[in-house]
Amino acid sequence: MSSSSSSRTAPHEIWRGIRQTVRTDTFGGILLLAATVAALLLANSPAAPWYVGIRETSFGPEVLHLDLTVAHWAADGLLAIFFFVVGLELKEEIVAGRLRSPRVAAVPVIGALGGVIVPALIFVAFTAAVPGDAVRGWAIPTATDIAFAIAVFAVVAKGLPPALRVFLLTLAVVDDLFAITIIATVYTDDLQPLWLAAAVVPLVLFALAVRRGIRHWWVLIPLAIVTWGFVHASGVHATIAGVVLAFMVPATVTPRARVQVGTDADGAPIHDALTAHFADRFGPISTLIALPIFAFFSAGVTVGGWDGLTAAFADPVTLGILVGLVLGKPIGILLAVFLLTRIPAVRRTFELRWGDMVGVGLLAGVGFTVALLVGELSYGVGSLEDDHAKIGILTGSIVAAILGGVVLALRARRVRQTGSTPPPEGAL
Template identity: 50%
Template structure:
């Protein structure tokens, strides 16, 4: 293979895909800022003289007890609202692999490998830290494996970096694959007891939902009852109810029907539900999940606990090594090279941003240790510490590259022929 034809990693995608992802990132960035606000409010309230009122609010029970749905407000946020988040993530994942740039295996291999590496290495680090340490617990091995796309993009918004389109796409697709792997981990490793009858019954409304969306039905009056029934039955089966969100998303067709104008139903539903996911579901969950009393966990010594250290080091070092290492391995064994203008400092910055694991990490911590337990508190401190450290380090690295990013974005925005597509995406020499 000649050098001119060598495959390039992190090269620009197609203009429609880059444009679509730009719209996604803008929505998620706003949601990430709301997530930051919700987290700060929860931390201040739970560590204030009025912390008892925060605990009381989180523990308020709502729902029919006869259907095993008398959940606390915190439980509704984790089981109910996060199902919306995973529904949107499922739509995004399916669209990426069916109609997006990742339908090409050559483009898909890098974010998939990076997501796997970014989950395996943190889990190994956590296990090594907790295997022999006093007070350690192996139950939380999966906590540092998650990446929070909303929080990561909020970091980008705060530092005002002009991240190249290919790297923004890489970050988003990596996080989407990460979400899928996380939901598999939740379903397989954090399902204590499985009730087969509700699980089998869940297939009925799920099939009905799939049949309607396949026929192009978009009426909320028809789809929502079936979605809620699927969610409730999956919850009753003992599987975390967020799995229902992914299952429902996978039934939605990505491509429009033959001869039908416009985008496919998956795109339209994603466009409709993403603001609710990013602007409401995730911030509300963060508000109830992030409120840990620092002084009340281990007498204020939680930072030295093995669970805390394992999660924090896993998020910061594990994610970075996993993402950068997987990218290097893909380059090494496929003979591909980084795209022109992209450096390993960029990959390092993305790897560090991958260590901003917040929403799903907090969810897994609650499933692993039990909501409100001492070890759950240690885990939350680890998630907050690791995510904050990763965010700061990523901001430093990406700030150093900011001037170059600005020049690259200026090049991408040139549209000399005024056809609505930047000229850089119309070159035939790429």
Template identity: 55%
Template sequence: MTQPSLTPQPSARARIFGRSSYPEYLRVASILRKETVGGALLLAATVVALVLANTPAAPFYFALRDFEVGYEPWHLSLSLGTWAADGLLAIFFFLAGLELKREFVAGELRVVSRAVVPVAAAVGGVIIPALVFVAINLGGGAGALRGWAIPTATDIAFAVAVLAVIGSHLPSALRIFLLTLAVVDDLLAIVIIALFYSADIQVVPLLLAVLPLALYAFLAHRYSKFFVARAFAAWLILLPLGAMTWALVHGSGIHATVAGVLLGFAVPVLARGRDGGTGDGAGLAESFEHRFRPLSAGVAVPIFAFFSAGVAIGGGQGLVDALTDPVALGIMAALVLGKPVGVLLATWLVTKTTRASLDPDLAWVDIVGVAVLAGVGFTVSLLISELAFGHGSAEDDHAKVAILTGSLLAALLATGLLRARNRHYRRIQEKENTDADLDGVPDVFLPEPGREAPAG
């Protein structure tokens, strides 16, 4: 008997946030479980940093953060805080590059009707918060306006961790949308960093960086099956080339996290067969994601948060002064209001100007909840704050207090909305029997009634 295909078939009118394929659902669910742990570690590192920075241990904390190590002739004599921001955070952006490429090659974004929505939402979620920040800080001069990009990026670890904890019964399409949106606007943030927060560009190191990057890409594609089977070979061969690319990009004046994204893009997604074509099994991108995600979520990002989130508030009055600074007000307003408005406005415009429509299983209030959750900005926001105002400056400290406060408010508001929706969907799932059939695949992932299934 012919088995129905699990791949969604194209229709005359594409549906936004429609159900994905079952394998894609399983993959995203696995990522969500890992990010929950990463989000908890990130939160713990932030709390420890804030406690140390506002107790008698503050001198030790700031001395540790500012302690320099490295080799000056290579422009690599950096403080530990800078090593965390420029070096360890490159691992985070390497994974962002891997995930984005996987989405475009083999994930949800390979279908234009699916890709246009999260991409447009990410763009709207960058533009509107920036405009909100600029509107509040127009009278603050050019110095204050340098922070326009701080509230533009959604933090993957925090936002996805919140959704994983409170959204056990929410449709998987909402989770995929949030993950894709966060990855895309991380990419937009990296482009912003490269274009607006890089100074004194050195052409020679930048051109030299092309050589190890090209060799890295060639070897990754030519011997991808070998690197998948032998993890040690990737550490011995590809890692040194990646480190060389990172060092040369860093020396060029472009922020070194850009190298992480480029290296992620250079990794092949699909497995290679014996004839050189596409084969079965995990590709190198999936293998690298499996290996590096624990390192990023469990080590790199928490260490960055530990060195970056430590702000000496200075008591109640200091907190009031920080939160009443126009820079801080602009960031909080952009995260809590600008981000969801931008995401919702872009999504609404897509439904009105294209043939796409909202999936009938969802309501706009679901999209509102996810859009509010997208206002949780942390990792990239802290990085841009340091690049915009200078590490340890008063503006930087005020911006970081605003990032923490705005992200917390966005998370709490989103939790209230999504918990109510989660209860709604739980009741629906309890009423409707969505247990797996004998083939092991839940009914919701099978083709819709009236849609002809292709021959298997």
């Protein structure tokens, strides 16, 4: 065998490398950013009619009200996959992870609550006096985009305590749980209880199947699709179906519901829970397909040149979102954490520095995916308010990412220079 042939990388090794790259936080954020930039360029170029035409093209059966535009399919259908993965992560955290201990979970949970309340109050303060339904978008600046925030953190925060990433991830997941609850309760119009009751049947069958360890796609995916279709027909936003389905998946290893992932030193099998197995399988689909396509069809706002930007930033909707994300998020998170950690029992279980927390609080202002969805639900796709909301979301997210990235990069640089963690000038 020649040296050239022996040095070639086997196809399975190449595929394994690709899979590992796809699962990285940085790759997901870059792909999402690329889809957003592409949408903005197309929407503000001579190709705008083509882009809008595709986005507004309708297809699908009229049964269950599924004759939807491409943009709605992306928001209602593909985002359900994203929320399914988020739901799996959230259930794992509640059952077997960081959220299992109330004392440990209290800090990011209360921090997330503060990061919801303060931005919402700021938005209401900007829009309360505006005629019409401007205040309806109060929930837009309350969400944190997991993919973008974790991607920025992965790039700039090398060397900072691992617990900081844990805090940010938990904060973002709980933040999304609040957002899901808001979507289900506030942005649900014309509720159809019969369709919602019908969704229970395939949902229960799905739950029974996964609890018996059934992992065949031809069993689970049809049940999931039917559940999603019935939830969509009920008037509840269909992405909620993804979360509910995820919560049906067992997060503990049982004799039936388990997946062998390897063997230990003695050759005994090592098993993992189905939540981890499904997250591993559907995570790349969410990263490679669901989120980029949603961003591509949702972020394409026509700016309208300098006059359009001037009009947008004169709109209280845009300003409320921008200030809510950039200032409201960190203020709400840090204030809530500060008040909670005055309790001695809580303070002893969470040891992070305030300087690091400032960076994470700023980074939590990257509110992209869910914020865009809430904007569309608040004002309607293509409306002037929705376009201005998108400008506020994009601008606020960029500013928050830059500020948070700079703060964390400086903190990480300090750690590398000193060769240790920063001095405890304000450890939590």
